[in-house]
Structure formats: structure tokens, C-alpha cells
Amino acid sequence: MSNQSSQVIIGNNVIIGKNVSFGNFVIIYDHVEIGDNCIIGDFVIIGETSNPQASTSPLTKIGKSCVIRSHSLLYAGCTLGDFVHLGNRATIREFSLVGNHCSIGLGAELQGNCVIGDYSRLQSFVSVGQHTKIGRFVFIYPYAVFTNDPLPPSTQLEGVEIGDFTQVSAGVILLAGASIGKFSLISVNSKVGGMFEDDSFIEGNPGRRIGKLSKMPFFNKEGKRHYPWPYQYSTNMPWQGLDFDDWAIKENISLF
Amino acid sequence: MSNQSSQVIIGNNVIIGKNVSFGNFVIIYDHVEIGDNCIIGDFVIIGETSNPQASTSPLTKIGKSCVIRSHSLLYAGCTLGDFVHLGNRATIREFSLVGNHCSIGLGAELQGNCVIGDYSRLQSFVSVGQHTKIGRFVFIYPYAVFTNDPLPPSTQLEGVEIGDFTQVSAGVILLAGASIGKFSLISVNSKVGGMFEDDSFIEGNPGRRIGKLSKMPFFNKEGKRHYPWPYQYSTNMPWQGLDFDDWAIKENISLF
Amino acid sequence: MSNQSSQVIIGNNVIIGKNVSFGNFVIIYDHVEIGDNCIIGDFVIIGETSNPQASTSPLTKIGKSCVIRSHSLLYAGCTLGDFVHLGNRATIREFSLVGNHCSIGLGAELQGNCVIGDYSRLQSFVSVGQHTKIGRFVFIYPYAVFTNDPLPPSTQLEGVEIGDFTQVSAGVILLAGASIGKFSLISVNSKVGGMFEDDSFIEGNPGRRIGKLSKMPFFNKEGKRHYPWPYQYSTNMPWQGLDFDDWAIKENISLF
Numbered sequence: 160m161s162n163q164s165s166q167v168i169i170g171n172n173v174i175i176g177k178n179v180s181f182g183n184f185v186i187i188y189d190h191v192e193i194g195d196n197c198i199i200g201d202f203v204i205i206g207e208t209s210n211p212q213a214s215t216s217p218l219t220k221i222g223k224s225c226v227i228r229s230h231s232l233l234y235a236g237c238t239l240g241d242f243v244h245l246g247n248r249a250t251i252r253e254f255s256l257v258g259n260h261c262s263i264g265l266g267a268e269l270q271g272n273c274v275i276g277d278y279s280r281l282q283s284f285v286s287v288g289q290h291t292k293i294g295r296f297v298f299i300y301p302y303a304v305f306t307n308d309p310l311p312p313s314t315q316l317e318g319v320e321i322g323d324f325t326q327v328s329a330g331v332i333l334l335a336g337a338s339i340g341k342f343s344l345i346s347v348n349s350k351v352g353g354m355f356e357d358d359s360f361i362e363g364n365p366g367r368r369i370g371k372l373s374k375m376p377f378f379n380k381e382g383k384r385h386y387p388w389p390y391q392y393s394t395n396m397p398w399q400g401l402d403f404d405d406w407a408i409k410e411n412i413s414l415f
Numbered sequence: 416m417s418n419q420s421s422q423v424i425i426g427n428n429v430i431i432g433k434n435v436s437f438g439n440f441v442i443i444y445d446h447v448e449i450g451d452n453c454i455i456g457d458f459v460i461i462g463e464t465s466n467p468q469a470s471t472s473p474l475t476k477i478g479k480s481c482v483i484r485s486h487s488l489l490y491a492g493c494t495l496g497d498f499v500h501l502g503n504r505a506t507i508r509e510f511s512l513v514g515n516h517c518s519i520g521l522g523a524e525l526q527g528n529c530v531i532g533d534y535s536r537l538q539s540f541v542s543v544g545q546h547t548k549i550g551r552f553v554f555i556y557p558y559a560v561f562t563n564d565p566l567p568p569s570t571q572l573e574g575v576e577i578g579d580f581t582q583v584s585a586g587v588i589l590l591a592g593a594s595i596g597k598f599s600l601i602s603v604n605s606k607v608g609g610m611f612e613d614d615s616f617i618e619g620n621p622g623r624r625i626g627k628l629s630k631m632p633f634f635n636k637e638g639k640r641h642y643p644w645p646y647q648y649s650t651n652m653p654w655q656g657l658d659f660d661d662w663a664i665k666e667n668i669s670l671f
Numbered sequence: 672m673s674n675q676s677s678q679v680i681i682g683n684n685v686i687i688g689k690n691v692s693f694g695n696f697v698i699i700y701d702h703v704e705i706g707d708n709c710i711i712g713d714f715v716i717i718g719e720t721s722n723p724q725a726s727t728s729p730l731t732k733i734g735k736s737c738v739i740r741s742h743s744l745l746y747a748g749c750t751l752g753d754f755v756h757l758g759n760r761a762t763i764r765e766f767s768l769v770g771n772h773c774s775i776g777l778g779a780e781l782q783g784n785c786v787i788g789d790y791s792r793l794q795s796f797v798s799v800g801q802h803t804k805i806g807r808f809v810f811i812y813p814y815a816v817f818t819n820d821p822l823p824p825s826t827q828l829e830g831v832e833i834g835d836f837t838q839v840s841a842g843v844i845l846l847a848g849a850s851i852g853k854f855s856l857i858s859v860n861s862k863v864g865g866m867f868e869d870d871s872f873i874e875g876n877p878g879r880r881i882g883k884l885s886k887m888p889f890f891n892k893e894g895k896r897h898y899p900w901p902y903q904y905s906t907n908m909p910w911q912g913l914d915f916d917d918w919a920i921k922e923n924i925s926l927f
Contacts, residue, residue, distance in 0.1 A: 165424075168677075168695055180467075183424055183442050184458075186695050186713055198467045201442055201460055202696075204713055204741055211692075211710045211738065226467065229460055229488065230504075232741065232759055247488055247506055248742075250759055250777060265506060265524055268777055268795055280568075283524055283542050286795050286813045298568050301542045301560050304813050304841050306859070310889060310897040311838045312792075312810050312904045326567045329560050330588045330606075332842045332859050347562070347588050348606045348620060350842075350860045364620065364860060364876065377566060385566040392568045421680075436723075439680055439698050440714075454723045457698055457716055482723065485716055485744065486760075503744055503762055521762060521780055536824075539780060539798050554824050557798045557816050582823045585816050586844045586862075603818070603844050604862045604876060620876065633822060641822040648824050 170206070182229060190216045194223030194241065201229040208235050209253040209271070222259065240277065258295065260395070276323065278396060290318030294341070296389070296396065297321050300329040309335040322357065323412075324389065331366075342387050342414070344372050358387075387414060426462070438485060446472045450479030450497065457485040464491050465509040465527070478515065496533065514551065516651070532579065534652060546574030550597070552645070552652065553577050556585040565591040578613065579668075580645065587622075598643050598670070600628050614643075643670060682718070694741060702728045706735030706753065713741040720747050721765040721783070734771065752789065770807065772907070788835065790908060802830030806853070808901070808908065809833050812841040821847040834869065835924075836901065843878075854899050854926070856884050870899075899926060 165183040169175075173187055176195035185199055188206030199205070205227070206219040219233060222241035231249040233239070239251070240259035250268040251257065258277035263269070267285040276295035281287070285299045288307035293299070305319045317336035321327065325343045333339075334352030343359040345351055351366035360372040369375070377385045385391050389407075393399040398406035407414065421439040425431075429443055432451035441455055444462030449455070461483070462475040475489060478497035487505040489495070495507070496515035506524040507513065513525070514533035523541040525531070532551035537543070541555045544563035549555070561575045573592035577583065581599045589595075590608030599615040601607055607622035616628040625631070633641045641647050645663075649655040654662035663670065677695040681687075685699055688707035697711055700718030705711070717739070718731040731745060734753035743761040745751070751763070752771035762780040763769065769781070770789035779797040781787070788807035793799070797811045800819035805811070817831045829848035833839065837855045845851075846864030855871040857863055863878035872884040881887070889897045897903050901919075905911040910918035919926065 166422075166678075184440055184696055184714075201463075202440075202458055202714055202742075207713075207741060229463060230458075230486065230742065248504065248760065266522065266778065270795070283526070284540070284796070288813075300562065300564075300567060301544075302558065302814065306812065306841050308812075310891055310900075310903075311812060311840060311856070312900060312906075313891065313897065314904070314906065315892060328567060329562050330586075330842075334859065344567070347590065348604075348860075379566055379569065380571060385569065388566075388568060391566075392570070394568075394570065422678075440696055457719075458696075458714055485719060486714075486742065504760065522778065539782070540796070556818065556820075556823060557800075558814065584823060585818050586842075600823070603846065604860075635822055635825065636827060641825065644822075644824060647822075648826070650824075650826065 176223065188216060188219075188235065190235070191219045191221075193221045194225065196224045197221060198226045200227055200231070200247075203227050203229065203231055203233075205233045206235045207232060217254070228265075234271070246283070252289075264301070273318075282329075288316075288318065288335075290316055292318060292320045294321055294323035294325065296324045297327070299327045300331075300347075302329055303327045303331045303333070305333045307335045324387070326388070342372065344386065432479065444472060444475075444491065446491070447475045447477075449477045450481065452480045453477060454482045456483055456487070456503075459483050459485065459487055459489075461489045462491045463488060473510070484521075490527070502539070508545075520557070529574075538585075544572075544574065544591075546572055548574060548576045550577055550579035550581065552580045553583070555583045556587075556603075558585055559583045559587045559589070561589045563591045580643065582644070598628065600642065688735065700728060700731075700747065702747070703731045703733075705733045706737065708736045709733060710738045712739055712743070712759075715739050715741065715743055715745075717745045718747045719744060729766070740777075746783070758795065764801075776813070785830075794841075800828075800830065800847075802828055804830060804832045806833055806835035806837065808836045809839070811839045812843075812859075814841055815839045815843045815845070817845045819847045836899070838900070854884065856898065 167181045167185045169187045170189035172190045174192045179197045181199045182201035186204045191206045217236035220238045225243045227245045228247040231245045233251045234253040236254040237251050239257045242260045244262040246265035248266045249263045252271035255269045255273040257275045260278045262280045264282040267281045269287045270289045273291045275293045279297040281299045283301045287305045291305045307316045319333045320338045322341035328347040330348040331345045332350045338354045340357035346362035349366040350364045358371050360369045360375050372386045389403045423437045423441045425443045426445035428446045430448045435453045437455045438457035442460045447462045473492035476494045481499045483501045484503040487501045489507045490509040492510040493507050495513045498516045500518040502521035504522045505519045508527035511525045511529040513531045516534045518536045520538040523537045525543045526545045529547045531549045535553040537555045539557045543561045547561045563572045575589045576594045578597035584603040586604040587601045588606045594610045596613035602618035605622040606620045614627050616625045628642045645659045679693045679697045681699045682701035684702045686704045691709045693711045694713035698716045703718045729748035732750045737755045739757045740759040743757045745763045746765040748766040751769045754772045756774040758777035760778045761775045764783035767781045767785040769787045772790045774792045776794040779793045781799045782801045785803045787805045791809040793811045795813045799817045803817045819828045831845045832850045834853035840859040842860040843857050844862045850866045852869035858874035861878040862876045870883045872881045872887050884898045901915045
């Protein structure tokens with residue numbers, strides 16, 4: 160038993176910004192860039208190779224002001240934007256792109272070649288198959304699963320697409336190739352395949368479109384309609400403190 | 416390659432009881448108390464802060480005779496009772512309270528501000544949202560999920576409550592604010608919201624009360640009714656070797 | 672911050688083959704054998720004891736050419752065949768047997784005393800209860816759960832059995848004692864108990880046999896029937912580059 164300083168193993172060709180803090184027992188592999196003001200937790204691996212035989216490693220890039228929680232793992236070839244938060248034991252596999260201000264929850268995994276738009280939040284244990292595309296301001300709740308093989312087993316991989324502002328509830332399973340529009344909500348534990356237009360409320364096993372989400376009787380405690388949700392919720396969103404319509408017009412976001 | 420002794424990093428203001436054993440590469444942060452006879456596994460973190468900018472840490476307390484399996488993680492401000500068992504990669508987030516004789520399975524997470532009563536068992540990968548209250552002698556099976564947001568996303572968090580002696584089967588999703596009585600059983604893969612009285616058998620998607628659990632035709636191999644289960648099962652329970660009714664009277668537990 | 676070599680802690684009575692590579696912060700406990708050409712990742716534990724009080728450890732054996740990804744964990748008493756791949760954070764608990772050429776995905780767990788046949792693949796976060804028996808060439812998709820207690824809680828554990836070539840889709844929950852024949856497919860999110868004959872397509876909650884899988888209208892992009900799948904898929908399977916029927920005859924595998 161002893162009182163020691165941290166042990167950080169750093170490979171070749173690594174660029175570390177200003178004011179980056181490292182936990183204990185951290186491993187940074189070759190060809191990694193870490194932006195200013197990042198916090199890297201204990202037992203974290205950055206730049207793990209997906210091919211142990213490869214002699215060179217693609218660039219792994221972490222933007223500024225990211226928090227990488229303990230025990231999490233970022234494969235070589237990934238890019239995290241600025242202000243990204245990786246929860247404990249999150250895994251981002253090779254060549255995934257995570258936008259600015261995203262958070263990836265405890266134990267969640269991106270299986271590789273995934274794209275996540277800015278300000279999206281994946282909660283604990285979300286499992287995202289290869290080639291999934293998730294838009295901006297998308298929230299995904301625990302244990303949602305994004306599959307990609309329509310005929311298991313096959314080599315015919317088809318990623319899922321999720322439109323901006325859509326909410327995917329806990330335990331939802333998205334079938335290979337599913338495409339969900341913007342400003343939609345998929346209800347807890349649904350199994351969803353096929354294409355759904357914007358503003359859909361989707362529920363069931365198999366999931367069907369119950370109707371326009373914006374017309375569904377989902378009211379908050381003050382008796383206001385909750386959807387479209389950006390009028391009711393703005394915590395850490397770019398329209399926080401602003402009128403959502405004003406912000407949306409400036410950003411060229413059309414509601415429906 | 417070398418043969419080394421363990422590396423344990425210990426912060427300030429840490430009190431360690433008698434006969435505590437540590438694995439390798441263990442990190443104990445500031446302001447932690449560990450009771451006598453605990454076993455702390457490899458790659459464990461105790462007292463991780465939820466706020467990397469904070470200068471002081473709330474007390475993290477582990478009772479006596481606990482087993483903390485490898486790769487698990489206990490945040491600052493949590494309290495574990497005596498004889499608690501944390502499985503590999505379990506995560507207990509800030510300000511959670513885990514009672515005596517509980518076990519928290521592999522990969523399971525308590526998201527913070529959770530309360531778990533004595534002798535409860537959470538199996539692998541159970542995910543418990545903030546502000547959940549789980550009673551005593553409650554068993555929760557793999558991949559059960561406790562949600563807390565009735566209108567995602569909102570700030571209107573409502574924890575789930577589970578009564579004493581209730582069983583929550585694998586893959587169950589509990590909706591925000593659900594309240595389940597005592598001595599109940601929720602069937603596999605059900606999606607359950609709302610309030611349910613004691614002695615309920617709950618099944619379906621959405622979950623409905625099928626009837627009194629104690630009247631359901633669940634018989635064991637000897638042809639005896641299995642519920643209320645404490646008459647049939649006592650492994651490591653405080654009534655082991657005793658008559659359950661005698662014990663329950665002494666403990667002031669009324670059946671129904 | 673420093674640039675250090677790997678730290679590998681190796682117990683007594685450990686036999687390591689030729690050309691084995693170790694990552695950083697690796698722990699190999701007593702009585703372990705590792706075959707030639709294995710790759711052991713960072714933060715891996717091999718031979719963890721299930722009984723911290725035990726004085727001796729049963730043999731833990733890893734065959735040749737295995738890849739053990741970072742953060743994964745193999746308990747004492749397990750045997751992995753040759754060419755096995757353990758994904759990041761996989762856990763294999765005590766006395767499990769994993770056949771040659773298997774892969775166990777990220778975060779997946781075998782809870783102990785499990786048997787997995789050659790060439791089977793468990794994807795991310797599959798949870799396999801004690802005493803499960805999985806055949807050869809079985810593919811199991813994310814978050815499938817194998818339970819083993821028919822009357823929770825009881826001591827009447829009944830493992831699940833899965834026949835050769837069967838596919839278990841994402842989110843499936845198998846009830847204690849379920850027995851699934853060969854060349855079958857269980858659809859996404861089904862809850863399945865009881866016995867099912869070979870060539871079954873199983874779907875629903877509760878899961879029912881919809882019909883013979885080989886007669887179901889599952890066609891690939893070229894318009895061919897996808898099942899029995901070995902005629903359409905052979906990546907890394909022993910019949911790759913061969914005619915499946917020729918291979919099957921030689922191997923004494925009868926279709927139905």
C-alpha cells in the first residue's frame with residue numbers, strides 16, 4: 160500500500176493541449192490529439208487499435224473541454240468534438256464521429272463508423288450498431304439498441320437513421336435500416352423497423368405510428384403540451400435563455 | 416513483464432479498518448471510510464467525484480465485511496452498509512444508500528440518490544435511475560430498467576418505488592413514478608407504470624395486474640405454492656433456519 | 672506524466688506460450704496457462720477467484736491465438752479454446768467452457784458453468800445465466816438474456832439450451848429451462864420459454880412457433896431464401912470457400 164502519483168503511459172505522435180488533467184493508470188496510444196482543458200479519468204484508454212497487427216494508427220482526436228470518465232475507451236480513428244462527455248465505461252469504436260456537446264452515457268457503445276450530431280445525449284448502456292447515423296439534439300434512453308443486420312447473419316449491413324430532436328425511449332430496439340424522422344418519440348420497449356415521417360409518435364411491438372406527436376395528449380404539470388419538447392426543455396441546449404422560435408429561425412431549423 | 420506487488424493509491428482523510436485487503440491498481444480518493452474485513456478487488460475506484468472541479472469531497476463510507484469486485488466504481492458521497500457485495504464493474508453513483516447484506520450485480524448501476532433496503536439483490540446490468548427507492552428483500556433480475564422522466568426530456572424527475580419482498584423479473588422497464596407494493600412479482604419483459612397494491616402479479620406491455628400473486632398457480636417441484644416466496648426460499652436471508660412466520664412476527668412484518 | 676513500459680503482474684504456476692503479447696496493467700493470477708500467439712489487452716484480469724478465501728485456484732486455460740480485449744475478465748477455472756476473441760469488458764465466470772473460434776462481445780457475460788460450442792458468436796452485452804448450453808455456430812445478438820430461475824427466487828436453477836446454427840436476435844429473453852432446436856431463429860425482443868423443434872421461426876411475447884424457418888419468406892437482396900443461413904453466409908466459418916453440403920456431409924451434420 161502506498162501513496163503514489165498517477166501513471167500515464169503516452170505513445171508516440173501525441174499532442175496534448177493546455178490544462179489537460181489525467182487520472183491514474185491512463186493509456187494514450189500513438190497518434191492522438193487532445194484539446195485544451197480536457198479531463199481524462201482513471202483507467203482510460205485512448206487510441207486503442209482495432210487491428211492488433213497494424214503498424215500505424217489513424218488519428219484519434221478529442222476536442223477541447225471534454226470530460227472522459229474513468230474506465231472509458233476510445234478506439235483509434237475516432238473524433239470527438241468539443242465539450243463532449245463520455246460516461247464511465249463508455250466505448251467508442253473505430254472511425255466514429257461524435258459532435259460537439261454530446262454526452263455518451265455509462266457503458267454505452269458505438270460499434271464503429273457511427274455519426275452522432277451535436278448536442279445529442281445517449282444514456283447508459285445504449286448500444287449503437289455500425290453505420291448508425293444519429294442527428295442533432297437526439298436523446299436516447301437506457302438500453303435502446305440499434306441493430307444493423309436485416310437477415311442475421313448476413314453481410315448486408317444497414318445502419319439506422321434518427322432525425323434531429325427525436326427521442327428514443329428506454330429498451331427500444333431499432334431494426335436494421337429503420338429511418339425515423341425529426342421531432343418524433345418512440346415509446347418505451349417498442350421494436351421499430353421501416354420509415355417514419357417527422358413528428359411521429361411510435362409505439363408497439365411492432366412499432367406503429369400512432370399519430371402526430373405534436374397532437375398527442377402529453378401535457379406537463381403546468382398543463383402545457385410537452386411536444387415539440389424544445390419549447391419546454393432547454394437545459395444545456397443552445398437555445399437556453401432564448402425564445403426557441405427565434406433561435407430556430409436564426410439556425411434555419413423548420414419545425415414542420 | 417515483471418512480478419510486482421499491488422499498487423494502491425490512497426488519498427487524504429481515508430480511514431481503513433482492520434484486515435482490509437486490496438487488489439492491484441486500486442484508487443481510493445479523499446474522505447473515504449472502509450470498515451473491517453473488506454475485500455477490495457483490482458482496478459476498483461472508491462470515492463470518484465461527480466464534479467471534477469470540486470475542491471472537497473463528501474464522505475464515502477463502506478461498512479464492514481464488504482466485497483468490492485474488480486473494476487467496480489463507487490462515487491463520492493455513497494454509503495454501503497455491512498456485508499454488501501458489489502459485482503464486477505458495478506457502479507454506484509453519488510449519494511446512494513445501499514443497505515446491509517445487499518448485492519449489486521455485474522455491470523449494474525445506481526444513477527445517484529438511490530436508496531436500496533437491506534438484503535436486496537440487484538442482478539447483472541440492472542439500471543436504476545436517480546431517486547429510485549427499493550425496499551428490503553427485493554430481488555431484481557438482469558436488465559431491468561428503472562426510468563425517472565415521465566416526459567422525455569424534462570426536468571420533472573419521478574423515481575420509482577418498489578415495496579419489500581417484491582420480485583422484478585429480467586428485462587422489465589419501470590416507468591417514471593411507478594409504485595409497486597410489497598410481495599409482488601413483475602413478469603419478464605413487462606413495461607410497468609402507475610400504482611400497484613401489495614400481492615400483485617403484474618404482466619404485459621403495458622403491465623396490468625393479473626391478480627393476487629399469492630393465488631396464482633405458481634407451484635414448485637414439490638407441488639407447493641411458491642408465493643409468498645419467503646416460505647420457500649431463505650438462502651442468506653435472516654429467517655434462514657427459522658420459521659418465516661415466527662421471524663416475521665418478531666420483526667413486525669405483516670404479510671397482508 | 673511519463674512514458675513507461677507495461678506493468679504485468681504474474682502469479683505462481685503460470686505457463687505462457689510463445690509470442691504472447693501483453694498490454695499495460697495486466698493481472699494474471701495463479702495456475703493459468705496461455706497458449707502461443709495470444710494477445711492480452713490492457714487492464715485485463717485472468718484467473719480471478721470466485722472465492723476470495725480459497726487458498727488454491729483451479730486451472731484457467733486459454734488456447735492458442737486468442738485475442739483478449741482490454742478491460743475483460745476471465746475467472747479461475749474457465750477454459751477458452753483456440754482462436755477465441757473476447758471483446759472489451761467481456762466477463763467469463765468460473766468453470767465456463769468456450770469452444771474454438773468463438774467470439775464473446777463487448778460487455779457480454781457468462782455467469783458460470785456455461786458451455787459454448789465452437790464458432791459461436793455472442794454480441795455485445797449478451798447475458799448468459801449459469802448452466803446455459805449453447806451449441807456450435809450459434810449467433811446471439813445484443814442484449815439477449817438467458818435466465819435460469821423458473822420461480823424467482825428459488826434454488827431450482829434450469830439452464831437454457833440452444834441448438835447448433837440457431838440465431839437469437841437482439842433483446843430476446845429466454846426463460847429458465849427453454850430448449851431451442853437447431854437451425855432456428857428467434858425474432859427481436861421475444862420472450863421464449865419451453866421446447867421448440869429444429870427449424871423453428873419463433874416470435875412474440877410469449878414467443879410462439881410461427882412455422883418452419885426454412886419456409887418463411889425471408890429473402891436476401893438477390894432474391895434467395897436466407898435460411899438455412901449457412902448457404903448464404905460463410906465469413907470465418909469452416910465451410911468458407913467450400914460447398915456447405917459437401918462440408919456438412921463430411922462433418923456428419925444433417926440438415927433436417
